[in-house]
Amino acid sequence: MNASVRIGARSLLAHRRRLFGTVLSIVLGVAFLTGTMVLGDTLRANFDTLFADANAGTDAVVRSARVLDAPDVPGGIRAPLDESLTERLRTAPGVSAAEPSVQGAGQLIGADGKPVGGQGPPTLAGNWIDDPKLNPYRLAEGRAPAAPGEAVVNRGAAKAGGLEVGDSTVLRTPDPVRITVVGIATFGADADGMGPSTFTALTLADAQAHLTPKGSGQVSTVRLRSDSLSQRQLVDEVQKLLPDGVEALTGADATAQSTADVSGRFLSLFTTLLLVFAGVALLVATFTIHNTFAIVTAQRTRENALLRALGASRRQVLGTTLGEALAIGVLASALGLLGGFGVAAGLKALFAAIGFTLPTGGTVVHAATVLLPLLTGTLVAAASALVPALRAARTAPLAALRDTAVDASAQGRSAAVRKAVGALVLLGGLPAVVVGATRGPSLALTVGGALALLAGTVVLGPVAAVLAVRVLGAPLPRLRGVTGALARRNAARNPGRTAATATALMVGVAVVTLFTVFGASVKATLDDTVSRSFAGDLAVTAPATGAGGSGVSPKLAPAVAALPEVGTAVGLGRGAARIDGHGARLGVADPVALARVTDLGRVDGSLADLGTDGLAVSRPEAEAHGWRLGSTVQLQFTDTTAAFTVRALYAGGGVAGDYLISRPAWEPHRVQDADTLVVVALRPGVTVDQGKAAIGRIAAAYGSPQVQTRAEYAESSASGVDTMLSVVYALLALAVLIALLGIANTLTLAVHERTRELGLLRAVGQTRAQLRAVVRWESVLVAAFGTTGGLLLGALLGWALTRASDGAGTGSFALPLGRLAVVALVGPAAGVLAGLRPAARAAKLDVLRAVAGG
Amino acid sequence: MTAAARVEEAVKEYGAGETRVRALDGVSVEFAAARFTAVMGPSGSGKSTLVHCAAGLDTLSGGRAWLGETELSGLGDRELTLLRRERIGFVFQAFNLLPTLTVRENITLPLDLGGAAPDREWLDALIDVVGLGDRLQHRPSQLSGGQQQRVAVARALAGRPAVVFADEPTGNLDSRSGGEVLGLLRSAVDTVRQSVVMVTHDPAAAAYADTVLFLADGRLVDTVQQPTAERVLDRMKALDGRRGKAAAR
Known part of the structure; x- marks a missing residue:
């Protein structure tokens, strides 16, 4: 056997416990990726079979x-x-x-x-x-x-x-x-x-x-x-x-x-979404893996130096370290591939749990689905190990005679370079995000800026780690005495390591925060839309998602309007036409009555004059197309193309949408008629409960659609956001789990490295409980650093994404402090969990062996 | 007699400005071939630095170094690596063996790195002399300190290098184990005309050598041929006395 290969294989076996965290990170990331792809393949094949069966004869x-x-x-x-x-x-x-x-x-x-x-x-x-x-x-x-x-x-x-x-x-x-x-x-x-x-x-x-x-x-x-x-x-x-x-x-x-x-529509959106989360998980895994290799390589400096002294070339040392990473990558990816089938089933169950049923059928796997995750996992492992491997190859032979090297990533010349580069990237990213979000708004610029911010944060990490540990850990010595002081100093003594460990968690928390803030803002926007534009007392809807449901009968609105308790009831129908080359949704209603139960804002022109060839357009949409009152707009329906005149302009962003035409105008072009919403205003003196009961009796004859109060309607409009957020949290849980594994792993390695020191502490009278506490608090500090960074970065990016994706400028921004507080508490608490195993291992140290051991 | 290795006007400086240290101060030394040379001197005399530079582990700040006919100063990392692998053997004070490899694999490591097939007969003889025939499949952690150093010596000799450099090989051993290691080096010189250079601060260890070089403040200050422990000790005392007087003046 080749010497490099043998050395690599031996050290792999000897350090298998230390590499356990690395392997698990890759396994989880690859399993997620595989699961996503298997699910995509299976769904695509199932749909294909379904349609083929439907057209079989x-x-x-x-x-x-x-x-x-x-x-x-x-x-x-x-x-x-x-x-x-x-x-x-x-x-x-x-x-x-x-x-x-x-x-x-x-x-x-x-x-x-x-x-x-x-x-x-x-x-x-x-x-x-x-x-x-x-x-x-x-x-x-x-x-x-x-x-x-x-x-x-x-x-x-x-x-x-x-x-x-x-x-x-x-x-x-x-x-x-x-x-x-x-x-x-x-x-x-x-x-x-x-x-x-x-x-x-x-x-x-x-x-x-x-x-x-x-x-x-x-x-x-x-x-x-x-x-x-x-x-x-x-x-x-x-x-x-x-x-x-x-x-x-x-x-x-x-x-x-x-x-x-x-x-093209549903599946690619669905799989792309899942792939994004698999990507986040793999990114977090990369940090964790890189960190493990960096530490293991540093701990092996003497071995590598000895090899160099005995005549191993740089290439051989590099090959040994990289080969080790590759072997881990292949092995873990293969395991992840197997786990991926379980993940695919889990994802399906997750979507079924929120009521979104996917077609069932045999699991389908394409060659690409096997090769891509295998390749990705292996590459992630190799790429993560590249820098540590290069560092290992540069080991001076004389290092064999010295003790382990010190981490200088927060001081000296390389630190100055690091600070300069990090600050530069950060300073470039921040304005890009802000400008992208507020001027324009430009999603591309914002995303570019966000990536720069992330990169800058990673580069500046070690510098920030020293500061953050000092600040976050400030109360520790007072609260926990010498135990706290030791934990704080331990967390600050390898800033590069602390930063890399925390960065993995930071990325996870940042993405969680980003979605939390974005989701809350979308919800706030929906709430705002309803409360601003919905002037009625009750709403009748037939809730359904995706391609399901059939809407509310257009006959319901007139029937409701005839009730003695009801002042006005207007059905809002949904029409479709191609306008300026794009499919657009048309609101179909009696415009004058609609204006009575919804707030269309300031109306220019006259809603009463729409007739059969008039169009009312929201002001932002009209501006985007350059239309004014009196402009002629071509509406292409399924049967003909007709010229409509813009007769009214109203404020956008409400329940009415961007286009309104009258029922008579829609009548000749309709396909299968349905209302999406019936807005009801009660007569003065009629309570909401009385109105609700009366409408409920009528609605029973129309297939019992839901009758909701204004607040209930606003709530149910936004309920999709909450469902979506729960799915996102479930998908991100994996990335956060990998990050916590990273913390546990780093601490285990650190405990191993500090064996003598810990033995000394025990020898001079530190109890096992105190020793455990030191490790645990260090874990909490690292987790707190990652969580804080993630919250700040995620909140900023959440704000930017909300602004950047809001072209009309009518959206709201909300900072859900309650939820973010939960994240802020859960992060360090998870740090306690991550610290359990390393703390237990440290406490198990035999005092004499720890002091005497070489 | 030609020198196995030599340095001329060797200068080695560490650090810069205020903290600059001159470890070698223009020293010229020859290490004779097929002889056992010991290098002695007080801490900070530059004895380890001299051997590291002569062995291609470290580079000189000034002056020149040769291994046989090869001048080291002009060599790049690649050539130096090959030189260490093929023409030099090492024994350090501690941490000589890779903990993950077996005893046998550690002994053949330099040969394996070069992809060369070991000379079976020579290897068997070596293992026999070192006396670890029954421990070949053990890991270093299962051996005593003395056994570990004997494996290190076997490894250094396995490739029949031009010179074996040993840096305080007995520094961590009791006198009996130390004696065994030194005996191995001595017999390599006597039986196969191996050139050996050893740094030590122990007069008893130096007594195994053919020649003892004394270094002080980065300069060669004395040479003793055919040393005994007593003579070496006397010279050291004399040197210390001179230094003491120099300091008093």
Whole structure:
């Protein structure tokens, strides 16, 4: 065996306990990365399979070519087709079957009166397709719908809603439709449904009545199959017969597009988010690993010097140290890879726990998913060890005759350079962050500045550590006497080491703080929006997240308005159009009534004059596009493009959104009509409770949407933020855990290094308890330093991110002092935990051996 | 007789300004080949520095040093490393062995670093002489201090270097263990004509040498051939007396 390799392997085995923390850090980081990628792969494959199954017997899909990219609808909103096209296609050459398909949103209500699903996965409704090859669903029980009001539901939805054949319930489309379940269907041969989505199938006439704009004669798509032609030939054949604005694509292409729509929007966002947190965990791990190698190498100075004296070249010493790191990296990454499968399952469970169900299915792993984390983990280990290895290679042979080197990172010439470089980077980063946040605002500049700030903090760390330990530790000697004084001096004696250890925690805490501040600000903005613009007493909504739910019936608002307790009730509908090349959301309402129950701020022009070709625009949006009162704006709908005139301008940032048009103006272009919100103002003298009760009785007939007071509405608008924050905290917990491991590891190494000194202290009468306390307090000091730095950095960056991402300048900034105080307390408390094992090891020292040992 | 190693007008200074220390002050010394040379002197006389510089562990501030025909002053780190690996053997006062390697691996370490195959016969003979045949698979921590130093001597001799430099090899040992180590060095000189240079402050250790060089204040002040412990002790007392008088004046 090669000498360098053997030396490396031997020292690896000899120091395995010391390297345990390093290995664990890499294992955790790599496991997170792998878990994220495995989850991404699995979801992508599952979606692919789902869409492929859904189109299994379909050779071609005919659909409108007019599509609007809507911000929250995967694949966009497509115009309907004329039903008569189906008949023409049936007789086309090569076509064996052609079936009309109507698809829309339909929220099924379970036997208990509660919505089935709706938190993430789509809640779909459509027609039952008679041709079994074109219909991906199979009847498991009962029969197909034949009469009005009859429906088939998928088995998963039936189970979740407690529905059986013969039961009666309501389908919100969003108008409540009374249905009787006549059949229960499986997706394909035996799946409960198309992933976790729900599907309610009606007769074609019912589906058209409730899910298409005109209520009859329209279909969403026509599905074709051919026994004689290939998919491509069929499409070519059919294409000749299609009118303008209608397109045909192969079943395979339709599958690919659906998968891409979901992957492109939901999945990439989802996996990118997770990868960011895996990145944070790995960054924290890098600090921890680097620190361990730096300490272990310093402790091995004499060994390396001896090797150099005996004729080992610099390259051999470098190779030995790097080889050791590489071996650890490969080993730990391999372990992390295995752990990653567990993490993938855990992440799935985490999202399920907050009500966000992901499609289930076998775990899928691509080669890249194995290679990338393996490579990343190994590289992180090697890169972390590079500087210590170079330092080891530079060891002077004569160092073999001296005792271990002193840490000079806070003094001398290199410290001066360090101070200068750190200050320079910090001074460059700070203005960039501030300017990026306030002028512009520019997200790129802010992020660049934030990275510079982080780098500057890392470089200045050792200098700051001395100061911080002095300040934070100031009360210790008074509180804990000589024990406290020793802890404080120990924490300050290797500033480079203390700083590197604390930096790992600092990064973790900074990211936690950043999200806490940003989340609180988003919440404050939402709160502010509601309290500023919501002038009504009650709100009616149908809460749902992701692609689920179907909104509130547009018929509810007039019914509520007719109540004697109610003064004004206005439904706010959601329309979509392409404006200036971008998909935009339109508020659809009676503008004058809306102005009575919401505060639109100062209104220029007249809301009463919108008519069918007028548009009201929020002032910031109008400024961004350069519109004034009287400007003409082209609105491209799914059916036509129409010219609208800007007739009113109002303050932005409210519940009304950026664009308002009247109901008559929207009517010709609507797809499936739904209100997102009904705002209610009660008559004078009617209490909120009385109003709530009265509206609740009416709402029961409309599928029981939620009736909320103003405060409840504000609360529920912001509840998504809290859910998101809990997920973020759970994801960041790993990074913080790695940082704490780093503290524990550094202290264990320090205890090992100070064996003689500790023995001396014990010999002159220090009790085991006192010795433990010294180590524990040192741990607390390091953790306090990291936490303080993280809080400051995170709060600053949180402020910058809030400002930089608020283009309109209407957002609020909030510093959640309570939550931050919790972070400030948890950090040092975790330091106590991290100090437990090193303290126990120090206390176990044998006094005589410690003093005599060489 | 040619010198195994020599220095000419060697100067070594540490530090700068006020704290500058002149450890070697223009000393010229020859270490004879196939002989056992001891270097003695009081603390701070520059004896260790002299040996470190002659052995390529440290570089001179002025003057020149040779190992055989090779001049050290012009060599870079790479050449010096190869020189140490192939032509020099070391025995330090303490910490001679890598704690993670076995006794046998420690002995062949310089050879392994160069990728050279050890001369089996020579190695076996060496191990036999050192008397650690049954301890080859042990770790250094399982050996006594004397045994550890004997392993270090075996390691220094394993590559048949031009010179073995020993820096207080018996400094940490009791007299019996020390005697064993010195006996090993002596017999290497006698049997295989190994050149050995040893720094020591112990007159009894110096008595094993063929020649004793006395250093004081970075200069060569005396030389004794075929020393005995008594003669060395007398010279040391004489030197101390001179220094004492010089200090009194």
